[in-house]
Amino acid sequence: MRQGDGVKQNDISRNLDISFGTVLKQCLFLIIIACLIGWVINYQLLSKSFSGELRIEIQKKQLADLKVKAKQVSPGVKFIDLVSAKKLYDEQQAIFLDARSPEEYAKGTIYGAIGLSIMSVVKGSVNIEKLIPNKNALIVSFCSGGECDAGVELAEELAGRGYTNIFVLGEGYPGWRDAYYPVSIPKRGVDKL
């Protein structure tokens, strides 16, 4: 072995023989550098986050994305806005179906809404025809707003079973609650009947 190779080998061995503390320090340095780059480049995202605008922007974006997705996947699905849904609610013209999981439903839902998770419908554990015999009944399905598509999936499932008047409340339960419309903590959903 040449002398140069020996020196190089020693150099590599020394570099590999570093303590965990050193690795941790250098790792923290890498994280700090990455954070600084990210924060400088996305300073607008940060300022929106601090001012509270980001949440509103995210909700709007998610709702728009959900509508685009619903248009592509299930073109027959119709959306209803909060004000129109509230009008139907006040006039007691529509049946409100909560498509979220029984756990989410149990934490709070639109007052009087029926908990009918999309999974229970798909699995066939709930007899929808018995629950809503009138196929022309006005139905409003919803979930957690733009972030979830269970409301759209439930509307699609119901349409497939012959129901004709189904709307999706895009803003979902969070939008309804944030508008200070009537909400309740239900005792049990249809899933557990």
Place this chain on the structure above:
Amino acid sequence: MKLLHNDYLQLAVRLIMGGLFLYAGIGKITAPMDFASMIYNYKLLPDGLIGPVAAAIPWIETLSGFCLLAGFRVKDSSLAISGLLAMFIVILIISAARGLDVECGCFSGVERKVGFLAIFEDLLMLAGALFILFFDQVKLAPFTFFTGRNNS
């Protein structure tokens, strides 16, 4: 045990992990609002922290992924990635236990809901990152090839 010390296996794991994290990071950097939206869906952070986290995590992933690919600061990067993955796994388990039905936001262009598969993927990647951290001798690396020096 002998296999764990195989230089080519170490290189392969490092390149796969580096490539995955570089891809994951760049995907999120190009669409910061999408990533912020996914963080929001988890409902674990206050509004004021969503922006800073959404801006920082992609850059940690990108820098770490690049370092792994280049064979530069390999141990530091694998430790950062292990930390990130451990955090993701805890978040995924909490979210699955809460019954959240949302996109995991792991990789752009890959639709994967929070659940067992996402947790399993992260556990697999964590095993890869820990393998690099504890076993990788970084004998084979593009950085070493260019500079003749190992800086990991």
